[in-house]
Amino acid sequence: MIDRVILLVLDSVGIGALPDAEKYDDMGADTLGNIVKETGSIHLPNLQQLGLGNIESVKAINAIKNPSGTFGRAAELSVGKDTTTGHWEIAGLITKEPFRTFPDGFPSEIMEAFEKKIGTKTLGNYAASGTVIIEELGEKHMKTGYPIIYTSADSVFQIAAHEEIIPINKLYNMCEIAREMMQGDYALARIIARPFEGELGAFSRTHRRKDYSLSPPHPTILNYCEEAGYPVIGIGKIDDIFNSKGVTHSVHTENNMDGINQTLKAMDKYSSGLIFTNLVDFDMKYGHRRDALGYRLALEEADTRIPEILSKMKTNDVLIITADHGNDPTHPGTDHTREYVPIIITGNHISAGLNLGTRCSFADIASTISELLNTKDTGNGIGFSELILKS
Structure with a gap:
């Protein structure tokens, strides 16, 4: 029934500290919520219409009565809070041992x-x-x-x-x-x-x-989509994050707007498969630099482009919007923050207004994609396609 999944990662747009945030010195972190507190407001009408404000822990954006998308949030099972672990987990790979760090410099x-x-x-x-x-x-x-x-x-x-x-x-x-x-x-x-x-x-x-x-140590949903004969288009730094494993076509981008432009071009060119896009500006330009206003404006700019993506979606498409970690610009330091990430899903075959609650792993997204596209499953995460597909 589903031919194509567009997976859009809003890099670092976390929505509240995870229960284990204390281990990472991230208690009180809330990227989206604290941006609004710091800057006084935010205008995200398109994400709000899809259900962003209806997600548990999102208090800075008002819930609406009849959201057009299905919505929820996911916790991270992997150890860490960085780009690699977040994206790998979204793709169905759990990182159980932390990567090495050298806070005092390299030996x-x-x-x-x-x-x-x-x-x-x-x-x-x-x-x-x-x-x-x-x-x-x-x-x-x-x-x-x-x-x-x-x-x-x-x-x-x-x-x-x-x-x-x-x-x-x-x-x-x-x-x-x-x-x-x-x-x-x-x-x-x-x-x-x-x-x-x-x-x-x-x-x-x-x-x-x-x-x-590093190359992922085990196959991800990208590999299984490729094995099933689907094109896998990595837009932004996706090809780099997965060391090209499972990516059949790669497009590097200059900024968020270019990332959305390239996503729209890929939607014109490829009628099936997985289009996997990372919008890095939120993290790189505003989160790490602790620029709350710049972060807010970048979110508002991206929100204005959501209708363009929706207008290009075909009958058998599914759009999934999520994030890979937090990067609260009001939090001390310049590091990522350990947070829940949003899950927003829409498409012609997707039920509207369904609350997925709190998912135990980002890998639930990979498992759901495997169900939607009928590919092998990574063995991690619990798919929810039966919940979201219209009967």
């Missing part, structure tokens, strides 16, 4: 080996905000040509470089070297290229960011 044996392989010294090697560290070390980087290395509370090894100092292909090559090194005992979730441009005092990161992730 000397790693850095010495890395510098030897790339043929140059490095700068930084500490945990920092990406925008802050390029302001701190950008001038020295411009003078020496040394790449800037930094990390965060996430399992990441990030390399920042001005595109006029270290060409983008050379930066990518450095990341590939780091990816090869950071395995086994030093396995990290992601190596990230962080190119930037501009002059001292006015540096800005470019859209040529690239993530080099």
